[in-house]
Amino acid sequence: MHCRDALPLVLAGLDAPLDAARQRDLDAHLLVCADCVEALREHVLAREAFRDASLATAPEPPLPEAVVRDLVARMRAARAAPPAGGARSA
Amino acid sequence: MSTPDESRVAPPSGPAHGVPTSPPAGDPRDADGLVARLQRGDDAAFETLVRMHGPRMLAVARRYLPQDADAQDALQDAFVNVARAIGGFEGASRLETWLHRIVVNAALMKLRARSRRPEVSVDEEALARIERSRGPSGWSSTADEALSRRELEEIVRDEVARLPDDYRAVLVLRDVEGLGVDEIAALxxxxxxxxxxxxxxxxxxxxxxxxxxxxxSEAP
Structure with missing residues (x-):
């Protein structure tokens, strides 16, 4: 397997399991190709860092008062004039 | 108009989403009590909802819409949708989950409205050239050795924010929301x-x- 064939599999494998034959071929390539191992490592690192950054535990700052007032006013207005189609349940 | 049950997006698990689950009845954070008050059209309940959940919902919107004005617009749309749909909320999902779906849908609707242009074309050759040129000493070692985890997270978040809308959205849906490819396609x-x-x-x-x-960068 060449790198040009392996890299799409590296990417595909991040989002869905590869079938057994493709996974076997990719594993064999990764044993001998440092470049593709690095590619896999970078993709995984980026994915994990992005997820962790997005789910950071720092508390969100409160909304500014003006924003709160504006949102509440919009909700009241929307509640007073519901759309013709109605709303569906959760 | 997006409606809350169009997607199966739910808030990813983790402490960041740890809104108290069972505050005592009468406590303003009591979700069931809050929903009942919202459904009765209690003005104070709207404000409680905005104060309690608005900050987290805005943070969710920002994942898809890094520009603050866009995220604020999505938040407005989301709360308007909440006001219209709360009468039909039956508690099949947690209030927090329902709100999360609504704000994700609002953000995606905004992205969709902005995307009435041809999809950004990917410079395949440039990408391939970069991928070919990078040796085994790529940036992962830099990230491990020279950066704290938090610094790396900040850089990655910054670079995701610079991606074209369509690409940023799929990464958020996949890597943060944890949706499968088919679910993303449907959304x-x-x-x-x-x-x-x-x-x-x-x-x-x-x-x-x-x-x-x-x-x-290599020395000249």
């Missing part, structure tokens, strides 16, 4: 193959951007 109203392709392009673009930022 974005595209085929599974297109969703998969967007994901792959997004990952390649992100890796290339991180490489440009994190790989030490």
């Amino acid at each position: 974005l109203d595209v085929g599974a193959a297109a969703a998969k392709m967007r994901l792959q392009h997004a990952r390649r673009m992100l890796r290339a951007a991180l490489g440009a930022r994190l790989t030490p």
Whole structure:
């Protein structure tokens, strides 16, 4: 397997399991190709860092008062004039 | 208009989403009590809802819409949708989950409205050239040795924010919301193959951007 064939599999494998034959071929390539191992490592690192950054535990700052007032006013207005189609349940 | 049950997006698990689950009845955080008050049209309940959940919902909107004005617009749309739909909320999901779906849908609707232009074309050759040129000493070693985890997270978040809308959205849906390719395709109203392709392009673009930022430039 060449790198040009392996890299799409590296990417595909991040989002869905590869079938057994493709996974076997990719594993064999990764044993001998440092470049593709690095590619896999970078993709995984980026994915994990992005997820962790997005789910950071720092508390969100409160909304500014003006924003709160504006949102509440919009909700009241929307509640007073519901759309013709109605709303569906959760 | 997006409605809350159009997607299966739910808040990812983790402490960041740890809104108290069972405050005592009468406590303003009591979700059941709050929903009942919202359904009665209690003005104070709207304000409580906005104060309690608005900050988290805005943070969710910002994942898809890094520009603050866009995220604020999505938040407005989300709360308007909440006001219209709360009468039909039956508690089949947690209030927090329902609100999360609504704000994700609002953000995606905004992205969709902005995307009435041809999809950003990916410079395949440039991406391939970068991928070919990078040796085994790529940026992962830099990230491990020279950056704290938090610094890396900030850089990655910054680079994701610079991605084209369509690519940023699929990364958030996949890597943060944890949706599968088919679910993403349904949410974005595209085929599974297109969703998969967007994901792959997004990952390649992100890796290339991180490489440009994190790989030490060679001495002249």
